[in-house]
Amino acid sequence: MESVPPCQTRKKAIPEIMPARATDLVSLDAAAGTPGCSRPLFGLDSSALSARMAEIGEPAWRGKQLSEAIYNQSIAEISAITTLPKSLRDRLAAKGWQIGRPAIVQAFQSVDGTERYLIQCSSPTPAPEPAAGPLPFELLTVEPLTVETVWMPEGDGGDAGDDPGRGPDGDPNNEPRNNEHRNDVAKDWRRATICVSSQVGCAVNCQFCLTARLGLQRNLTAGEIAGQVVAVLDRQRARVGRDRVNLVFMGMGEPFLNYDNFMAAVRLLVHEVGLSPQRMTVSTSGIVPGIERFAQEPADIRPRLAISLNAPNDEIRTAVMPINRKWSIAQVIDAVQQVPLRPRERVTFEYVLLGGVTDRPQDARELARLVRRTGLPAKVNLIAWNPGPGIDYSMPQPATVEAFHQLLMDEGIHAFIRQPRGRDIFAACGQLKRTVEG
Numbered sequence: 084m085e086s087v088p089p090c091q092t093r094k095k096a097i098p099e100i101m102p103a104r105a106t107d108l109v110s111l112d113a114a115a116g117t118p119g120c121s122r123p124l125f126g127l128d129s130s131a132l133s134a135r136m137a138e139i140g141e142p143a144w145r146g147k148q149l150s151e152a153i154y155n156q157s158i159a160e161i162s163a164i165t166t167l168p169k170s171l172r173d174r175l176a177a178k179g180w181q182i183g184r185p186a187i188v189q190a191f192q193s194v195d196g197t198e199r200y201l202i203q204c205s206s207p208t209p210a211p212e213p214a215a216g217p218l219p220f221e222l223l224t225v226e227p228l229t230v231e232t233v234w235m236p237e238g239d240g241g242d243a244g245d246d247p248g249r250g251p252d253g254d255p256n257n258e259p260r261n262n263e264h265r266n267d268v269a270k271d272w273r274r275a276t277i278c279v280s281s282q283v284g285c286a287v288n289c290q291f292c293l294t295a296r297l298g299l300q301r302n303l304t305a306g307e308i309a310g311q312v313v314a315v316l317d318r319q320r321a322r323v324g325r326d327r328v329n330l331v332f333m334g335m336g337e338p339f340l341n342y343d344n345f346m347a348a349v350r351l352l353v354h355e356v357g358l359s360p361q362r363m364t365v366s367t368s369g370i371v372p373g374i375e376r377f378a379q380e381p382a383d384i385r386p387r388l389a390i391s392l393n394a395p396n397d398e399i400r401t402a403v404m405p406i407n408r409k410w411s412i413a414q415v416i417d418a419v420q421q422v423p424l425r426p427r428e429r430v431t432f433e434y435v436l437l438g439g440v441t442d443r444p445q446d447a448r449e450l451a452r453l454v455r456r457t458g459l460p461a462k463v464n465l466i467a468w469n470p471g472p473g474i475d476y477s478m479p480q481p482a483t484v485e486a487f488h489q490l491l492m493d494e495g496i497h498a499f500i501r502q503p504r505g506r507d508i509f510a511a512c513g514q515l516k517r518t519v520e521g
C-alpha cells in the first residue's frame with residue numbers, strides 16, 4: 084500500500100454498522116458449485132453456437148435455439164433443453180459440452196434487502212499483463228474461482244438523473260422477449276440494480292477499497308461476466324422486457340483492464356439476453372487507453388460511462404488513487420471528451436466522500452469548478468465511504484454529506500447521493516473482498 088499523507092491518516096473507530104465477525108452475517112444458502120467445465124456453451128453468441136452446430140452436422144438454426152435456451156430461458160443443463168431432440172442433447176453431452184454458466188454458491192442478505200453472492204466460475208484462466216503495462220499491486224494467494232455480484236432491489240440512487248428514453252420500461256431496446264416459460268412470481272421490488280464484477284480482485288490499488296487488498300487474481304471471461312447477470316436474473320425471477328433492471332459494472336475489478344472480455348460480455352447481454360446498453364453503466368478508475376477504445380464503440384452496444392473520480396484535484400487523487408500518477412485528471416477528461424454521447428446522456432463522476440479528506444467545503448467548490456471546466460453533460464454521484472477492516476479512513480458525517488451535496492447543487496452541478504446498500508454484508512461500494520467466503 085502507498086503511504087498516505089498526514090491529512091489522510093486521522094483514525095476513527097469503524098462504526099458498529101459492521102458485524103463483529105463474519106459468522107454474524109446472514110447466509111441464505113450454499114448451493115453446490117459448478118464443477119470445472121472444459122467446453123462451456125455459455126459465453127458463445129448465436130453465430131458461434133451455430134458454428135458449433137454446423138461442425139456436428141446440425142442446421143445453423145439450432146444455434147439460435149441454444150441461445151434462446153441458455154440466455155433467455157436460463158436453462159443450466161443441456162439435458163433440460165427440450166427444444167432440442169434428445170439425441171442431439173445426448174451427442175452434445177457425449178462430446179463434453181456443458182452449459183457451464185457461473186453458479187451462485189453462496190448468498191448473503193442484508194437487512195435492507197440487498198443480496199451479495201459468491202459466484203463460482205468454471206474456467207480458470209491466468210490474468211494476462213494489462214495492456215496498459217504493469218501496475219502497482221501485490222498478489223495474494225486466495226481461492227481464485229469465486230467472484231462477487233450484488234443485487235440491489237430499488238437500486239442505490241446511482242441512476243438518478245439518467246434518462247433512458249422510450250420503451251416499455253423507458254427503454255427502446257428492451258422489448259419483451261420470448262421467455263414466458265417462467266411463472267410470474269410476486270416480487271417486492273419495482274426496479275433493481277445488479278453490480279457486476281469484471282475481474283477477480285483488482286490491480287488498481289485505490290486506497291479506500293477492500294477489493295484492492297486482493298490484488299489482481301485473474302481476468303474474468305466474457306461468459307463469466309455475463310453469467311453473473313443471467314444467474315442473478317434467474318435467481319430473482321426477473322424478466323427482461325418486463326422488469327426494470329439496471330446493470331453497473333462496478334463490482335470487483337477494473338473493466339477497462341479486461342476490455343475485450345468486458346465488451347464481449349456487453350455484446351452477449353445486449354444481443355443474446357436482450358438487455359439495453361442504456362441500462363448499463365461501466366465505471367472506470369480512469370484507464371485512458373480503455374476510455375479511448377470505448378469512445379469507438381457503436382452506440383447500440385455502448386453502456387453509459389462513469390468515471391471514478393473521488394478527488395477534486397490531482398494531489399488528493401494521487402494520494403487516494405495511485406493510478407492518477409499514470410493518467411492525470413486532465414488526461415482522463417480529454418479521453419472522456421472523445422466519447423460521443425447519446426441525446427440526454429450524461430457522464431457520471433463517482434465521488435467517494437472520505438471524512439476529512441475529500442468531504443470539505445473547499446473540495447466541493449473545487450469539484451464543481453472541475454466538472455464545469457469539462458464542458459461535459461455530467462452528473463456527480465456522491466458515495467459516503469463504506470468502512471472496511473484495516474482501511475484507515477473515516478466515514479463522513481451525514482450532515483457533511485448533505486452539505487457537500489447542497490454546495491454542488493448551489494454551484495449548478497447535477498449531484499445525487501448514492502444510498503449505501505448492504506453495508507452489513509460487505510456488499511457496498513469498495514467492500515467486495517469475498518469477506519465471508521469459506
Ligand code: SF4
Binds near residue numbers: 286288289293513
Ligand atoms: S475502487 Fe474499483 S478500481 Fe479501485 S481498487 Fe477497488 S475495484 Fe479496483
